[in-house]
Amino acid sequence: MRIGVLGTGMVGQTIGTKLVSVGQEVKMGSRVKGNDKAIAWVQSAGTGAGEGTFADAAQFADEIVINATAGTASIDALSAAGSEHLAGKILVDISNPLDFSAGFPPLLSVCNDDSMGEQIQNAFPDTRVVKSLNTMNAKIMVEPSLVPGSHNAFVAGNDADAKRAVISLLESFGWPPKDIIDLGDITASRGVEMFLPLWLRLYGSFDRGSFNIAVMRG
Amino acid sequence: MRIGVLGTGMVGQTIGTKLVSVGQEVKMGSRVKGNDKAIAWVQSAGTGAGEGTFADAAQFADEIVINATAGTASIDALSAAGSEHLAGKILVDISNPLDFSAGFPPLLSVCNDDSMGEQIQNAFPDTRVVKSLNTMNAKIMVEPSLVPGSHNAFVAGNDADAKRAVISLLESFGWPPKDIIDLGDITASRGVEMFLPLWLRLYGSFDRGSFNIAVMRG
Numbered sequence: 001m002r003i004g005v006l007g008t009g010m011v012g013q014t015i016g017t018k019l020v021s022v023g024q025e026v027k028m029g030s031r032v033k034g035n036d037k038a039i040a041w042v043q044s045a046g047t048g049a050g051e052g053t054f055a056d057a058a059q060f061a062d063e064i065v066i067n068a069t070a071g072t073a074s075i076d077a078l079s080a081a082g083s084e085h086l087a088g089k090i091l092v093d094i095s096n097p098l099d100f101s102a103g104f105p106p107l108l109s110v111c112n113d114d115s116m117g118e119q120i121q122n123a124f125p126d127t128r129v130v131k132s133l134n135t136m137n138a139k140i141m142v143e144p145s146l147v148p149g150s151h152n153a154f155v156a157g158n159d160a161d162a163k164r165a166v167i168s169l170l171e172s173f174g175w176p177p178k179d180i181i182d183l184g185d186i187t188a189s190r191g192v193e194m195f196l197p198l199w200l201r202l203y204g205s206f207d208r209g210s211f212n213i214a215v216m217r218g
Numbered sequence: 219m220r221i222g223v224l225g226t227g228m229v230g231q232t233i234g235t236k237l238v239s240v241g242q243e244v245k246m247g248s249r250v251k252g253n254d255k256a257i258a259w260v261q262s263a264g265t266g267a268g269e270g271t272f273a274d275a276a277q278f279a280d281e282i283v284i285n286a287t288a289g290t291a292s293i294d295a296l297s298a299a300g301s302e303h304l305a306g307k308i309l310v311d312i313s314n315p316l317d318f319s320a321g322f323p324p325l326l327s328v329c330n331d332d333s334m335g336e337q338i339q340n341a342f343p344d345t346r347v348v349k350s351l352n353t354m355n356a357k358i359m360v361e362p363s364l365v366p367g368s369h370n371a372f373v374a375g376n377d378a379d380a381k382r383a384v385i386s387l388l389e390s391f392g393w394p395p396k397d398i399i400d401l402g403d404i405t406a407s408r409g410v411e412m413f414l415p416l417w418l419r420l421y422g423s424f425d426r427g428s429f430n431i432a433v434m435r436g
Contacts (some may be wrong), residue, residue: 099240107330111412140436147436156419183419191416194329198409201401202433203376210436218356218365218428 004057005030006077007068008037011094011138012158015066016041018142020048020171029057029081045106054078057084065089065127065170071097071116071193072109075123079118087126090162093140093189094115096196105200108193112197117189128162130155133172133191137209142173144212151214153180156188181215222247222275224295225286226255229312229356234259236265236360240390243414247275247299247337272296276303282387283307283345283395289334289411290327293341295342305344308380310387311335311407312351312359314414323418326411335374335407340426346380348373349407350388360391362430369432371398401435 002025006015012028017043019026020078023192028038028051038051053150057066065086069077074095078086086163090194097116110116117131132155133141140146144153153175167180220243223234230246237244245268246256253295254374256269268278276283276299283304287295293312296304315334316324328334350373351359358364362371371393373381401409414430421427 023402086312097273110333110413111330112325147434149434151432181420181423183416183423188419191419194412197412201406201409202399205399205401205436211433212435212436214369214432215429216365216367216369216432217424218430 001025001064002027002060002062004065005068006054006057006065006081007070008035008041011141012066012068013037013041014138014142015068015094016049018173019047020045024048026050027052027057027060029054031080051162054081055085057087058082061089065091067091067093067095067120069080069095071095072099073122074116080119083124089127090165090200090211091120091124091127091129092133092166093120093131094130096134096193098196100157102171108196109117111190111194115187115189115193117186117193121158121186128157128159129186130157130159130162130166131186131192132156132166135192135195136212138214140210144174144179146210147212149214150176150179151212154183154184154188154192155180156183156192158185181208195206219243219282220245220278220280221247221278222283223286224275224299225271225288226253226259227286227288230284230359231255231259232332232356233286234267235263236391238263239384241251242266243277244268244269246383246387247272250432272299274301276300276307278408281307282383283309285309285311285313285338287313289313290317292334293318296338296342301342301344304342307347308385309338309342309347310351311349312383314352314366314411315412323415326414329408329412333405333407333411335404335411339376339404346375346377347404348377348380348384349374349404349410350374350384353410353413354430358428358430362392362397364428365430367432368394368397369430371378372401372406372410373398374404374410399408435436
């Protein structure tokens with residue numbers, strides 16, 4: 001597949017590198033073509049990696065675009081990508097609407113009766129948004145075996161076929177299908193985004209991000 | 219110990235019954251003495267169980283009071299209990315600020331830059347508030363072995379001695395100390411309360427509440 005990855009930060013780079021390593025062609029998109037971090041990533045990721053604008057990356061994708069931009073910048077980035085280049089495609093939304101403007105810990109810029117996943121789906125109604133992977137750090141997203149034992153990734157979205165495609169993509173990252181929990185429609189983005197304050201406290205308690213949650217059933 | 223349990227709902231009854239079964243004396247408090255549910259609970263819980271007003275229950279406690287009222291009613295209930303009866307004591311706050319006024323799923327009446335745990339601590343500065351157990355259903359709170367394997371309870375509060383006392387209480391319920399994670403001060407209430415929307419989606423996906431989360435470290 002040809003996959004567009006929007007965002008040049010840690011999440012975009014980690015996901016992009018993993019996608020290339022499992023045989024996908026990837027174009028990393030950023031505000032401008034020739035972004036320093038994107039160019040450095042292309043050089044390190046090797047064959048199959050390219051870069052361009054947000055619009056270049058979205059247009060390049062045959063089926064799947066990954067939103068790895070900061071949640072507070074996602075609507076702008078996706079608007080720059082262009083609804084015409086996102087229409088009919090699956091958008092995997094990994095973003096978290098973390099607002100650091102008042103320092104640490106960040107607040108959520110949207111929560112409770114709305115979420116970034118919903119705002120994106122509403123802004124791009126012809127795109128099938130699947131919220132996933134935002135509940136853990138980037139290394140674990142693409143290499144779940146870094147955390148021993150069974151632990152969980154979540155998917156949420158309004159389109160069952162799109163969720164199946166994202167589950168297949170997660171399988172290619174090493175996620176056993178049994179460990180991927182379908183939370184229902186895109187409004188479940190509220191739940192996974194509002195998990196972030198607990199994630200941040202756990203990060204503070206452990207002083208590292210190499211953990212994930214497992215939902216244990218009785 | 220003599221422990222006051224504020225609230226006659228499922229959480230108050232389940233916690234109260236467990237406390238009696240492990241040898242504590244318990245007074246369940248509600249708005250009025252002689253509440254039907256409180257009387258029925260006293261009859262079923264047996265020796266060591268009593269009931270009265272919120273103030274009676276708080277006054278009865280020698281060290282620990284449990285807030286098992288609905289979060290949206292907690293400040294009123296604690297005000298009725300009386301700051302003079304709560305002063306110097308530990309308040310275990312199990313409440314969740316769930317607002318069902320717009321239907322299901324409920325919203326949080328406070329979140330993001332504040333929490334119910336913090337509001338309670340601020341309203342009762344002479345009481346040592348420890349947020350705990352609000353992240354799971356009542357049966358698992360008092361019988362963690364209902365969920366196989368290791369899974370977690372959290373504590374958060376400003377007073378280290380108070381947290382140690384609550385951890386001891388949880389041990390008496392069957393929680394291994396290694397499974398109790400200290401999240402730091404009372405502002406961590408934001409994290410555990412904002413976990414509820416994810417808990418509610420998991421409840422929806424599984425169609426039952428008999429689950430808990432385990433934090434798995436890599």
